[in-house]
Amino acid sequence: PTRRSSDLIKNYKIMEEWRDVVGYKNLYQVSNFGNVKSLDRTVDTKRGIRFYEGRLLNKCKLKIGYMSVRLSKDGVLKTMYVHRLLMEAFYGLDTNKVCVNHINGNRSDNRIENLEWVTYLENLTHAINILKRSHCSKKIGKFTKKNILIKEYNSLKDAAEDNNLAPANISVACNHKQRKKIKDGRETFYTVGSCGGFLWKYL
Secondary structure (H helix, E strand, O other): OOHHHHHHHHHOOOOOOEEEOOOOOOOEEEEOOOOEEEOOEEEEEOOEEEEEOOOEOOOEEOOOOOEEEEEEEOOEEEEEEHHHHHHHHHHOOOOOOOEEEEOOOOOOOOOHHHEEEEOHHHHHHHHHHHOOOHHHHOOEEEEOOOOOEEEEEOOHHHHHHHHOOOHHHHHHHHHOOEEEEEEOOEEEEEEOOEEOOEEEEEO
16 A cells, blocks of 8 residues: 555544434434443423533442443333343344344453344353353253252253253353343332243352
8 A cells, every 4th residue: 555545544543323212213323433422411300400511420330340321211220231222222132133242352442343232052162162151051950840960961052952042041040140120210129030930050
């Protein structure tokens, strides 16, 4: 390339592009850099019309590494993953691929070029083969609700394929993680220990 074209490439910067958050049009937008902002808006309150200036939202890093933000609509506050907001806004939902994969393995890196829609198994394969995450290859036991061992598997992937279940759901059951649900605007937590009607444990 010529010196001029080289200078252009060197000085080129990707522009930040904003899209409406799905389900929150005219309220929030998400960018290709992984930022989320509220938009200017007026609200009719008991004290009259109030103006709220748009701003960048503070992101919270969860224990599992994902970045989240809290969005409000019609009095209901929800905690949302930034990577899902971005992918849905820029690419729409993919009914065949329901997981968002962080290509470089950094769950807090939500630049659009680091994200892709994948299936559960593609996500798991990426974690094992590319990211070398050892927990995905641990032996797993499938148990009845009375804690009787039914079958052993060499990996999370094997267990998921044999039982036609999502690897992520089996993993949650193995770790007895807490999951969150929102009802009437309130967040409640419950512990997951089973998946597909069976108990699952790392051996």
